[in-house]
Amino acid sequence: MRLQNLLSLTGAEMMSDPAVTLVDAIVLDVQKVRRGDLFIAFDAADIPKAVANGAYAVLYEEACTVTDPEIAWLKVESVEYTLLRLLRxxxxxxxxxxxxxxxxxxxxxxxxxxxxxxxxxxxxxxxxxxxxxxxxxxxxxxxxxxxxxxxxxxxxxxLPKTGNVPVDIAEQTLFETSFVLDDVYYERMQLSPFFLPYLGHLYQFAKSQGLTFIVGGMQGSTHFVPVFVGDDLRVKTFGQGGKVLIFEPDLSLLLREVDFIRSEAKWAKIIYLMPKGSAMAPDDHDTFLLYETQEDIMQLLKTVPFHFALIGGQDKRLLETMHIKTETPTLF
Structure with a gap:
């Protein structure tokens, strides 16, 4: 990219009289800066290393010293906004x-x-x-x-409302489903029925646009993630153990998930762990439990009986920080 075009796009103020007129790649990670690159400095402390690595231009917002007048020093009001302008x-x-x-x-x-x-x-x-x-x-x-x-x-x-392709459920649990979609039978998918209406809508849109859509589980998702555990809270394989921890980091989805669990598991003892100060308005104070710390969560899980525990504002990584171990299967 020509330096003059870069100035026009970013509205940056040139703070040096550089010898260079062109830059190669735009780089955000100082460790990846190579000779000829433009370095976007979110942290001014990274600038000396970028210059040492051969950057031809440095774009920054914090006050800093021009250490090499041969390269372009571009001062902007906001690095984040400048990045947006470049991408646009x-x-x-x-x-x-x-x-x-x-x-x-x-x-x-x-x-x-x-x-x-x-x-x-x-x-x-x-x-x-x-x-x-x-x-x-x-x-x-x-x-x-x-x-x-x-x-x-x-x-x-x-996303247009093109109508959902009917998803005919043959068999389901709270976290596993066998169903027919567009005349194709999917058996025992590790996919909660909670996701099926959304799947049907997106599938119909993808089909109408000729986009490749492959039905599968939600193993990589952070939403409505089930983790099966024993009474000692050790993690077990999918479908094993008498209890399930369900993680949902997005608090805006909790009410939908609460309604779903209540409708699908009327027989179960269910508790809902919510961070203090959340905007939730629980109608059942016995099952909606508030926490402040991860230690609070662990204490509640240990002391309150449950089959399912929906933990709001947290994802599966909580298990690592709480040092909850995965049970190793054996042959005996």
Whole structure:
């Protein structure tokens, strides 16, 4: 990229009189900076290493000393906003199809939309910068409803309500389903019935657009994640153990999941662990339990009887920090 074009795109103030006129790659990780690159400095402490690695330009917002006047020092008001402007210019060139989805549909899309033309964005600009920058021409991009993506993409459309393909359930538990979808039988999928309406909607859309969709489980999802445990809370294999911990980091999904569990497991003792100060308005104070710390969660799980425990505001990594062990299966 020509340095003059970079100045026009970013609105940056040139703080040196550089000898260079071109930069190669745009790099956010100082460890990956090579000779000729433009380094985007989120942390001014990384700038000396970027210069030592051969950066031809440094873009920054915090005050810093120009140590090498031969390279371009580009001062901006906001590095984050500048990154957005660079990406928006890049997106203009790509004729993208961008659709916003609710978080559950997005989770299904990340697992089952296997078309190389499709990209599911669930992170931040910074963590997904390279993926977005390298999107192929005419890609289909799926983004969260809650993101302000209009500042990045030319047009963001809601995922159209094309109608759900009927999902005929043959057999189900709370976390496993056998069903027929579009005349194909899927037996004992590790897929909760909770996801099926979202799956049917997305499948119909993918089919209408000729996109590759492969029905599978939700092993890589962070939503409504079941972990089977014994009475001692040791983790067991799927389907084993008398108790299930269900993790949901997104508090906005909790009420839907509470309703689902209550309707599908009327026989069970269910508890709901919610962080103090959450916006939940429980109607059953005996089963909605509040926690402040991870130690509170462990204490509640040890002392309150349950078959299912829905833990809001946490993901499966909690097990590692709580040092809950996985039980090793044996032959005897």
């Amino acid at each position: 210019f890049r997106m203009l060139e790509k004729s993208l199809h961008v659709y916003s989805c609710d978080d559950v549909t997005l989770a299904v899309a990340s697992q089952m939309l296997k078309d190389p033309r499709c990209y599911v964005w669930q992170g931040t600009l910074r963590t997904h910068f390279y993926d977005l920058w390298d999107l192929r021409e005419g890609s289909w991009v799926f983004v969260p409803e809650r993101k302000r993506c209009e500042d990045l993409f030319v047009q963001v459309l809601p």
